Amino acid sequence: MKTMLSGIKPTGRLTLGNYIGAIREFVKYQDEYEMFIFIANEHALTVPIQASELRKNTKDLIALYLACGLDPEKCTIFLQSDIAAHAQLGWIMTCMSGYGELQRMTQFKDKMAKQETGITAGLFTYPPLMSADILLYDPDYVPVGVDQKQHVELTRDLAERFNKRYSDTFKVPEPLVTKVGAKIFDLQDPTKKMSKSDTNPKGCIDLLDNPATARNKIKSAVTDSLGEIRFDPENQPGLANLITILSALTDEPIESIVERYQGKGYGELKKETGDVVFNFLTDLQARYQDITSSGKINEILNEGAQKASKVANKKIAKVYRKVGLTI
């Protein structure tokens, strides 16, 4: 079985777009791959964040991922900071990276160009920490969004550099740019991706939104005045977005939905989609509440850390020997 690893930064909240475009795919992967999933909480420190907020985001994120179907029986779920080897190998990878090489990382350049205040050195050196996260576990694949592809390519370069300078130590991983299950658009401006940074909250459905509020957001979604139900993302983007959401949450093919709606109005489609979203969120949030109140999160993380540390500790010991830290 091939191995897959991914990290998720505990910042912000998750949207219906995150679920349909990414989390749902992730949940499918756990049957096909040996999976390591960790919360990249050390990466969250690259921008100033309050301790209480980081704690809350971390717990929410784990509970939501579990509620979405990530199964600790099938994959190893853990906290980055529970395994010291991440920071240990992170330092070594920082020392393997060129200063100029890190200056070329587009995500860093974008942040600098926006002249955001309070740029930390951690934001600059975070790609080698990400490389360490990956290389400790010898994964075959690393599923990431496009914005992270360059960091996985850096990881490949660092792995090859280390293997050449010392001797074969790391598997060189492949990025797997998330084959976006479906892209979900803003409900108020369907030319824009649904995103938690939206200025208009009516355009975005949060996985922790009140289900009735979410249903209303679907009902007031922007459509068009053509008055005919077709799946035409170019000319009827708002309608196509609703059909995509309905199809994703029910697994009914798009063509079948369009056929069922021949001769019917947008109102009916909005009602059905709204009800499906309502039920989806109601069930998801019930599981989320169960997990949150069960006190099981710590137990799951402890077990995950135990499994992950076996792999990571072996690798870091090998690296320490090869570079000469162990005498």
Ligand code: AMP
């Ligand atoms: P982000 O929250 O933007 O960092 O994205 C995390 C993951 O969710 C990435 O793999 C994105 O491709 C996916 N994602 C975020 N927003 C959407 C959306 N509106 N539709 C589909 N996928 C999304």
Ligand code: TRP
């Ligand atoms: N940098 C990633 C992000 O911002 C999160 C991350 C950290 C990650 N370490 C990783 C992703 C290792 C994949 C593999 O989304």
